[in-house]
Amino acid sequence: MLGTQQKKHGGKLWLAVAPLYIFTLLFVAGPLIYMVILSFQTRAEGFGVINEFTLDNYKKILDPVYLGTFVQSLKLAVISTVIITIIGYPFGYFMAKCSPKWKRRLMMLLMIPFWTSALIRLYGWMILLQAKGAIYQTFHFFGIDIAPLKILYSYPAVVIGMVYALVPFMILAVYSSAEKMDWSLVEAARDLGASPAKAFVTVTLKLTMPGLLSGVILTFVPSMGLFFIADILGGNKIVLVGNLIQDQLTRGADWPFAAALAVVLMVMTSFLIFLYRRVTHTTELEGIL
Amino acid sequence: MKNKTKLPGIFLGIVMVIMYLPILMVVVYSFNEGKLIASWKGFSLDWYVKLFQDEEIWEAVKNSLILGVLSCFCASVLGTVGAVGMAKIKSKTKAPMEYLSTLPIMIPEIILGMVFLTFFHLLNLPNGMVTLVIAHTAFCIPYIYMMVKARLVGMEKSLEEAAKDLGATPIRTFFDITLPLILPAVASGCLLAFAMSWDDVIISIFVTGPKVTTLPIKIYTQMKTGVTPEINALCTFMLGVTVLVLILAGLIRKKLAKRQ
Numbered sequence: 001m002l003g004t005q006q007k008k009h010g011g012k013l014w015l016a017v018a019p020l021y022i023f024t025l026l027f028v029a030g031p032l033i034y035m036v037i038l039s040f041q042t043r044a045e046g047f048g049v050i051n052e053f054t055l056d057n058y059k060k061i062l063d064p065v066y067l068g069t070f071v072q073s074l075k076l077a078v079i080s081t082v083i084i085t086i087i088g089y090p091f092g093y094f095m096a097k098c099s100p101k102w103k104r105r106l107m108m109l110l111m112i113p114f115w116t117s118a119l120i121r122l123y124g125w126m127i128l129l130q131a132k133g134a135i136y137q138t139f140h141f142f143g144i145d146i147a148p149l150k151i152l153y154s155y156p157a158v159v160i161g162m163v164y165a166l167v168p169f170m171i172l173a174v175y176s177s178a179e180k181m182d183w184s185l186v187e188a189a190r191d192l193g194a195s196p197a198k199a200f201v202t203v204t205l206k207l208t209m210p211g212l213l214s215g216v217i218l219t220f221v222p223s224m225g226l227f228f229i230a231d232i233l234g235g236n237k238i239v240l241v242g243n244l245i246q247d248q249l250t251r252g253a254d255w256p257f258a259a260a261l262a263v264v265l266m267v268m269t270s271f272l273i274f275l276y277r278r279v280t281h282t283t284e285l286e287g288i289l
Numbered sequence: 290m291k292n293k294t295k296l297p298g299i300f301l302g303i304v305m306v307i308m309y310l311p312i313l314m315v316v317v318y319s320f321n322e323g324k325l326i327a328s329w330k331g332f333s334l335d336w337y338v339k340l341f342q343d344e345e346i347w348e349a350v351k352n353s354l355i356l357g358v359l360s361c362f363c364a365s366v367l368g369t370v371g372a373v374g375m376a377k378i379k380s381k382t383k384a385p386m387e388y389l390s391t392l393p394i395m396i397p398e399i400i401l402g403m404v405f406l407t408f409f410h411l412l413n414l415p416n417g418m419v420t421l422v423i424a425h426t427a428f429c430i431p432y433i434y435m436m437v438k439a440r441l442v443g444m445e446k447s448l449e450e451a452a453k454d455l456g457a458t459p460i461r462t463f464f465d466i467t468l469p470l471i472l473p474a475v476a477s478g479c480l481l482a483f484a485m486s487w488d489d490v491i492i493s494i495f496v497t498g499p500k501v502t503t504l505p506i507k508i509y510t511q512m513k514t515g516v517t518p519e520i521n522a523l524c525t526f527m528l529g530v531t532v533l534v535l536i537l538a539g540l541i542r543k544k545l546a547k548r549q
Binding site: 032106112121128167 | 386
């Protein structure tokens with residue numbers, strides 16, 4: 001009797017998870033598997049795909065032109081992530097040391113940049129950085145004569161955009177692990193004679209490492225794909241892997257190649273997350289929600 | 290021995306100001322009279338008037354709203370029922386399935402956009418509202434799923450057990466006991482998901498058809514072709530909606546925290 005009841009119950013439970021299972025398998029696993037298959041298929045003349053196994057799409061990535069794009073993307077991602085860490089880590093750290101009242105206030109202030117469209121916020125930078133934009137005008141308003149700015153549509157503008165768009169992720173990740181930290185450990189280290197710097201490196205940095213690493217993943221990975229930042233602030237001069245994929249999907253019409261690029265990006269992402277798990281022994285990234 | 294300096298405060302302040310400066314710029318210049326986006330000519334509401342007379346904008350607003358509401362609805366049903374079921378089920382498939390269903394927030398958006406585009410093409414689904422809703426549902430599920438899961442962990446099981454002991458069917462228990470308890474989590478997850486859907490450009494660009502334009506797509510294409518202060522007004526409007534949704538989500542979360 002008990003057995004049948006349990007079985008009946010189990011059946012109902014399966015009904016509860018079935019829709020999520022089906023949707024996930026069909027529309028998350030399915031597309032991802034198809035991406036891998038596609039990356040080994042051959043491109044048809046003109047538009048379309050032929051079902052013929054090939055490794056050419058991956059070989060094509062090694063072509064100097066495309067490899068250059070990868071290197072440029074990686075370089076930009078590294079530069080952005082370093083700057084983001086320099087700004088975001090102290091921010092998250094200091095924020096965790098604030099009074100509860102200020103913590104709440106800062107958190108609320110962070111929510112708007114965190115959740116609103118990066119596109120809209122980047123547009124603000126366009127206004128600021130234009131040759132005779134808001135910054136230029138402010139200087140002139142105060143009677144300081146400066147030359148029209150030459151930042152927009154250049155490499156620094158893209159870096160500014162990336163840092164600006166992604167820094168909230170680093171802040172929240174560092175904050176969420178610094179918040180959980182046991183500060184008495186730092187005091188203990190200080191009492192035992194460690195200098196502030198040594199106490200920071202041996203205790204604080206170590207304990208906030210999961211947040212820092214999570215922040216690095218949350219900023220490094222998207223910075224390879226945010227094509228619209230390079231598009232809008234870089235003025236088509238800077239091509240990232242994201243732009244390349246978008247281009248291959250639309251104008252280039254070479255879907256297998258785009259799929260191969262995406263697979264490589266995906267493998268890099270998974271590798272970073274794998275490393276994160278090995279180092280921190282946790283499964284979930286710090287500070288996502 | 291406390292050496293309190295003002296430095297951290299100053300640092301936090303400066304970063305916050307820089308964070309808000311561009312947002313402020315967009316809002317301020319939406320009231321600019323002039324035609325150039327970055328030269329101040331005086332206060333006016335002209336661009337808002339123009340915006341509200343623009344049929345295409347209204348069409349985009351309508352599409353964005355339909356898309357946001359539909360995908361949030363689908364995601365909240367799938368995510369909530371799924372999370373409740375997952376909390377009780379004992380199966381080897383649980384861990385990998387949980388990983389898979391929350392995967393979309395870890396994958397770079399561009400990859401998500403591309404896999405949807407190619408997969409929908411494979412299925413012969415014409416790009417348009419249907420494909421948009423499926424794609425948005427997929428990346429909205431994680432927000433709702435994780436919120437509900439966190440709420441279920443902190444919830445007392447005794448009420449559910451009492452209902453079961455009194456002979457309530459699992460479905461009745463779900464609607465009478467579980468759902469009211471997790472409703473705030475579902476609602477705030479929903480609102481966050483809506484905020485994401487409302488702002489999404491990258492994924493939408495790939496899966497939308499020629500006939501369906503959402504607000505962010507409209508802004509993106511205008512930003513690439515030629516900007517007029519009308520975009521400022523449009524951006525300000527979008528910001529307003531997002532902020533409103535976030536405040537609502539915050540209020541619900543506060544209520545939830547009080548109840549716990």
